[in-house]
Amino acid sequence: MTTQQLIDQIQLKKSFLCVGLDVDLTKIPKHLLETEDPIFEFNKAIIDATHDLAVSYKPNTAFYEAYGIQGWLSLEKTIRYINDNYPNIFTIADAKRGDIGNTSSMYAKAFFEDLNFDSVTVAPYMGKDSVEPFLAFENKHTIMLALTSNEGAFDFQTLNVNGTELYKQVLETSKTWKNSHNLMYVVGATKAEYFTEIRKIVPDSFLLVPGVGAQGGSLSEVCKYGMNTNVGLLINSSRAIIYASNGVDFAEKARAEALLMQQEMQAILS
């Protein structure tokens, strides 16, 4: 999917919502545990109930790897289900990968070719040659961690390096990499006041924003400081939507939560 196609979808749906598919078998409705593939059945129901309200889905690979081969099968079925049934959805493999060049190439192959995701999240610590193999894929997007939503973000990301903060240096440096137009960035909603500074460095890039909802970030604050003329934001919500109910009405309740967010987004967009 091209960036323009993503922007078009945002305008069409009046939504920049990304639903995080972080499926924990201890939290999903009990009746699904009797099905052959509970994780996929859960995702399928959530996707069917919310696909017109969201522009993106983001499975976090940890939640699939934790269930071994069965988990990977569920992930594979989920991404195929989205691509087959809702091809205008922007898909994100939240994998936070990154390694030396030839190894990052294998990760890029795994997520862009084998699984056919539109994008993958990566970690910046290993620098240029750990990220460029991902950037080499045309019409695929590499979403690099900049300033994350967790407490540990303050351990290293905000350290002062040469008069600026590390995450700002990460943003600046990444702009010099080959095919950097394929970069997006992760910026946590819990740090809304930082968006002004971030927009000075990457005015045009899309930012994937976790931390609204369960982690406490505010949608209106993020939009106030982080939105650009193309919207430029994908707001992720995982637990607040997918675990809105753990009864048989889970999909319906997830839709209700997604609708609330979409309506808030529509109001902001107009």
Add this chain to the structure above:
Amino acid sequence: MTTQQLIDQIQLKKSFLCVGLDVDLTKIPKHLLETEDPIFEFNKAIIDATHDLAVSYKPNTAFYEAYGIQGWLSLEKTIRYINDNYPNIFTIADAKRGDIGNTSSMYAKAFFEDLNFDSVTVAPYMGKDSVEPFLAFENKHTIMLALTSNEGAFDFQTLNVNGTELYKQVLETSKTWKNSHNLMYVVGATKAEYFTEIRKIVPDSFLLVPGVGAQGGSLSEVCKYGMNTNVGLLINSSRAIIYASNGVDFAEKARAEALLMQQEMQAILS
């Protein structure tokens, strides 16, 4: 496996060699491609041929994920084969994971419980709460990136933060985390001169050292500056050993390469 058990194995085998199982189907002997699971058959032959010369094996997850479900099956079979047949081997999942707390817990579960690896590599960028969920596992080891072997290491890892370099700050900060005795660190062999400084910060920790061989690092230099009284080093070699030949003699040639390294290590130890 406890750290003491690893040290005992090093003394017993007179080796601190780790063999990287980075299996690329385009590089392995053609005749294996006709088997049902070429990746596992390749690994099994390499492991059988080198297990008395190496104390550790390190599959890099990228090379398995690139082949989808089949790749994960091969990874699962490989780790099970090692655990069943060579229980004294220290196993490393080279996965470079790291995420917010509840997500890192899922990764820890995947590698420590589901796959039963002794250790996993993690990235430091997201800080304390992204690493502590791994450290919570007793007799499991978390190997955090400090100073990597690639060119991109100089993009961020060596930036000056508060009068020191970022990778040194990463080392210092990590020592304050809960269960930090379960930490080991990745330090690239291509930067042997840095080991002196690193040993001032983490004198007792094990260091996993990639970059000897194909990437150009020198074993003797690394040992000169990096060894401690418990050896404290695991020297990884991947391509130089596993791709020593791509003919039917590949395992034999891999053994010959591993033997050269083990003999060099034995000489250094005595």
